[in-house]
């Protein structure tokens with residue numbers, strides 16, 4: 001497994017695989033890898049000749065009061081997990097922005113509401129870094145988890161609108177045995193907070209089976225749980241989406257509505 005640390009080295013490498021015509025699968029991550037990421041990597045491994053995992057905690061998608069500084073960066077463990085999963089290249093740059101960076105990608109419809117409201121500027125940062133990662137690695141396929149439902153919608157729209165030559169593969173959310181959707185931020189949770197996260201996941205599952213007004217039902221039930229603070233509940237397409245704060249940790253989740 002080769003670790004690539006700069007944009008120029010990454011471009012040199014991707015020039016090579018474009019020339020050779022090999023299929024390349026990209027799994028973009030911010031590190032702190034878990035079973036959810038490994039599921040994406042395994043799928044890429046099955047479908048592509050070369051697998052690249054990018055590890056970059058992207059500062060432009062964090063708000064000024066968010067957890068950029070304390071976001072977990074267990075680099076050695078991440079590299080060991082990539083190696084064991086058969087990854088060919090890890091792209092782990094220190095920085096992806098020029099000091100006078102001034103160009104951004106802004107999706108203006110599906111990025112509105114939900115996380116777009118709670119985290120102003122978040123999706124502009126995500127779309128910008130994802131397009132940069134696509135341009136640097138030039139993947140045939142790129143793999144994203146359904147847990148970040150709105151992020152997935154923004155990336156699908158960006159790829160369509162800007163004619164980006166990549167096939168997006170969206171992989172179902174991976175859950176721990178207790179039902180909690182896997183997330184790098186779960187590491188922040190204390191034992192008591194983890195119990196609240198379980199309750200959140202259980203109520204979301206239950207809400208999808210409500211015959212009428214699942215969003216109102218979930219909203220009402222979540223407000224009764226005193227150990228969390230509701231951010232939003234919303235139906236988006238055929239999915240019920242919600243975000244809550246458990247202590248200082250913000251958790252998002254979504255499930256398909258049962259029709």
Ligand code: PAF
Nearest residue numbers: 028029030058126129148
């Ligand atoms: O989902 C994530 O981990 C990030 O938002 C992504 C897609 C790697 C962009 O920084």
